[in-house]
Amino acid sequence: MDISVKEIEHIANLSRITLAVDEKNIFAKQLTNILDYIEKLNELDTDDVQPMAYATSLKNVFREDELKSSFSRQEILELSPSSANGFFKVPKVIE
């Protein structure tokens, strides 16, 4: 399965990263190789096999609805590049 440069641009855009022209070519080739490799799985007959999304057999793991103390705001805000008045500060979001 061929991944085109256009698809690479789409994925890059979704991930908010900018790629140089030669990077786009490299990644297109690499992603194509990866998908080809995964494609091998299609050789298996899986007609009678249920899809499986989880590797463990764990199920129904819950916690009770109990409060735990939150982190200190100062400590949390210090992790971000910018903050103001107890808020995280981000570039203006129009809409």
Added chain:
Amino acid sequence: MKYEVVMGLETHAELDTKSKLFCGCSTKFGSEPNTQTCPICLGLPGVLPVMNKKAFEHSLKAALALHCEISKFTNFDRKSYYYPDLPKNYQTSQNYFNIGNNGYVDIVVKGKEKRIDIHNVHLEEEAGKLVHPETTGANYSLVDFNRAGVPLLEVVTQPDMRSVDEVESYMQTLRNILLYIGVSDCKMQEGSLRFEVSISLREKGSNILGNRVEIKNLNSMKAVLKVIAYEISRQGSLLDKGEDVLMETRLWDDVDSVSRRMRSKEEAHDYRYFPEPDLVPVWIDQGWIDETQATIPELPVDRHRRFVNEYTISDYDAGVLTEDKPLADYFEECVKMSQDSPKELSNWIINDVLRELNERKTNVQDFAISPEMLVELIKIKPTIGSSIAKDVFIEMINTGKTATSIVKEKDLTQMDDVSELDDVVTKVIEENSKAAEDYRLGKKSALAFLIGQTMKITKGKANPKILTEIFKERLSADPK
């Protein structure tokens, strides 16, 4: 109108839990920004979310109350998109295996029932809140993550609604159901309940769906109704001109009452859902379903129907009483204890209790008059008269005392002893001979004056029926 409008609704309701969906941070509304966050709800690397059982059970309960088929196997998926209110850059939601599918809600529009099909009911997490500074020229936005990770129920209908009335009834019915089953406080002013509408128009008689416009940012039921009217006229005039309606998402601007195209989200639908590897799936067995089903009380529409049939109160009264579960409970408790007619009880509750609750800005759970006290008041009403009963009712709210003790303390028992009243009447006729004479000569209104004078002397305690009879008798013939 030559077009038929086709509408569906997506409803988000914050679930009533103490802690968030995946961590122990509080869900309390209105706290200082970012004081209810931790590495889990901020999506810091290396953390492991664990599902809040209560939130899951609330969702299951809601799915059952909305008559959904419950999935035996459910799981959670990552819905990826970038937005500053979403700290993890994905929202944990459900896409492939929702908790409930193919349900329905019965609504009543102008006395007629209609069934609105529910596409699915699922559980997801809230995003944070963006604040846009008012300062002109401010080139930043502020983010509060207190809300991020609060459990959120989403209810998606089929495009089954055809009129504004149907949408309004659906919103109210759904809100009532969620309140009845106690899974959400549904406070729209705090954003606990939000709606998104999809609207399309088509030629009447056509069964091809027109291009659908989705509208977000609707913070009140009124805004939903306004946006529908706006979109019907906007889309209608486009179609009239032979133009296409664009399939798009629009935002409602409540200040200017217009919908605006949402920018910069052309690729928003590329959510790349995949199963959330940090959460394990949930299997729901029949035992769990039965157990949850047993906790669902009689739903508002059913209770409404039963009130009309069982207590023979009007459709309108039954509607008012069942709109609020605690109020309906209050009414039924009264009915159980009382010998009086449910109609009389319902009148007192709808006219007097509701009026006082509104005026005093309180709710029936905190009301000073318990069902027992109200029933007692109505029971002794014949001995004090309707008008004094209303005064006693107010006195009960103000003092918290029972009707009997107020009547005793203030000596309010109605005077209905004929000879006792006769003496008072004699005195009143003597002192108001002019009015008495007028009445004798045919001036009917003079009687009201004389009765008023008697009431004054007896402090309103005279039985008005007996009093009227005495006056009529005394003034019809020649004076004795």
